[in-house]
Amino acid sequence: MKNGLKKWRLLPLFTALAFILSGCGEPFLSTLQPAGEVAQKQYNLMILSTIIMVVVIIVVAIVYFIAITKYRRSKVGEDVIPKQVEGSHTLEILWTVIPIILVLVLAVPTVALTFELGDQAELEKTDEEGNRTALVVDVRANLYWWEFSYPDQGIVTGQELVVPTDQNVYFNVIASDVKHSFWIPAVGGKIDTNVDNMNTFYLNFDSEKSAEAGDLFYGKCAELCGPSHALMDFKVQTLSSDDFDSWVASMQEAAEAEQQEPDSDLAARGAEVFEEQSCIQCHAVSPGQGAGTSVGPNLATFGERTYVAGILDNRDSEDSQEENIKHWIRDADELKPGNKMGGYNEDDLSDEDLDALTEYLMGLKVYTE
Ligand code: HEC
Numbered sequence: 280m281k282n283g284l285k286k287w288r289l290l291p292l293f294t295a296l297a298f299i300l301s302g303c304g305e306p307f308l309s310t311l312q313p314a315g316e317v318a319q320k321q322y323n324l325m326i327l328s329t330i331i332m333v334v335v336i337i338v339v340a341i342v343y344f345i346a347i348t349k350y351r352r353s354k355v356g357e358d359v360i361p362k363q364v365e366g367s368h369t370l371e372i373l374w375t376v377i378p379i380i381l382v383l384v385l386a387v388p389t390v391a392l393t394f395e396l397g398d399q400a401e402l403e404k405t406d407e408e409g410n411r412t413a414l415v416v417d418v419r420a421n422l423y424w425w426e427f428s429y430p431d432q433g434i435v436t437g438q439e440l441v442v443p444t445d446q447n448v449y450f451n452v453i454a455s456d457v458k459h460s461f462w463i464p465a466v467g468g469k470i471d472t473n474v475d476n477m478n479t480f481y482l483n484f485d486s487e488k489s490a491e492a493g494d495l496f497y498g499k500c501a502e503l504c505g506p507s508h509a510l511m512d513f514k515v516q517t518l519s520s521d522d523f524d525s526w527v528a529s530m531q532e533a534a535e536a537e538q539q540e541p542d543s544d545l546a547a548r549g550a551e552v553f554e555e556q557s558c559i560q561c562h563a564v565s566p567g568q569g570a571g572t573s574v575g576p577n578l579a580t581f582g583e584r585t586y587v588a589g590i591l592d593n594r595d596s597e598d599s600q601e602e603n604i605k606h607w608i609r610d611a612d613e614l615k616p617g618n619k620m621g622g623y624n625e626d627d628l629s630d631e632d633l634d635a636l637t638e639y640l641m642g643l644k645v646y647t648e
Pocket residue numbers: 422423424437438553556557558559560561562574575576577581584586587588589604607608615618619620623636640
């Protein structure tokens with residue numbers, strides 16, 4: 280009976296492990312489920328180096344095992360010294376040449392891929408009218424939010440990057456304050472966003488894999504940047520080429536109109552509060568304004584965002600968006616310590632004004648499919 284139980288004593292451990300590990304590997308967040316050409320190539324490199332490492336471990340383990348079994352004193356007898364191989368030329372050459380070959384097998388594809396993924400030749404190409412054919416997005420990292428602007432389209436958005444599938448998207452990444460790092464685990468990266476110099480690279484979002492991921496990938500800051508570093512999340516929405524074009528058109532139209540008309544009295548009151556409280560000093564509400572200079576995210580498409588501030592999920596329940604917005608405005612400090620907005624308590628902003636503001640913010644929408 281006791282032995283029977285002993286056999287199972289590791290079961291709780293394995294159950295717990297299985298439970299914890301099942302949290303890994305979601306298609307919208309995992310490097311192990313590559314969702315685009317760049318991610319796939321990076322994944323292949325990881326597999327190549329893992330295979331080489333595993334082979335080395337196996338060979339070393341076998342040699343080790345042979346040594347400790349074959350040369351036991353009980354086997355070879357007392358007072359026996361095996362043949363000494365110190366200074367053996369054959370062995371010395373072997374264990375110098377083999378690692379060099381292994382390093383070469385690793386280095387050649389790594390260096391080649393590094394240059395391939397850094398290739399920007401596509402950016403020089405233009406159509407008959409002289410417009411650039413490649414899609415370029417300027418990414419600006421700020422404590423603790425992300426700005427995405429499309430210089431050729433003249434539009435800007437915050438926290439949620441929108442990209443077309445099955446084509447290369449070129450990124451120019453830069454930071455406003457300290458060094459961050461731009462990373463979409465399932466699709467590729469990471470690449471440092473520096474304050475002084477711009478880094479460039481491209482990614483490709485596969486349409487089938489995007490569909491599996493619900494057309495929403497998670498992006499992360501991958502460089503420790505402050506107390507809320509782990510909360511510096513963004514989302515990536517993927518659209519088909521055609522849908523992306525109509526998204527751009529809607530954004531450009533809204534940029535031209537500058538103001539979105541509030542669709543109720545409450546929302547109209549909210550728009551007033553937005554000005555009275557100087558929210559407008561840090562937040563643009565037109566998709567044409569503020570690229571590269573805003574203190575806070577552009578809110579022109581805020582009503583369409585799947586998350587508030589990148590961390591509060593609006594899809595949780597029916598009223599979650601409203602709750603999230605109020606929670607954020609009241610407790611921004613606690614939700615993201617050290618962020619540049621800070622919360623508004625009842626003395627700063629009455630409950631009625633908060634209701635109106637929330638109604639106004641939820642109505643900020645540009646793109647209806
Ligand atoms: C001093 C500048 C500043 C002021 C004033 C300000 N904000 Fe912000 N706001 C920010 C910054 C910076 C962020 C991004 C915070 C982060 O995620 O780290 C932000 C984030 C937000 C977000 C989340 C945006 C998103 O894309 O998910 C909302 C909503 C918001 N602010 C609303 C308001 C409202 C309403 C007011 C006025 C009552 C206001 N803000 C005043 C700087 C400001």
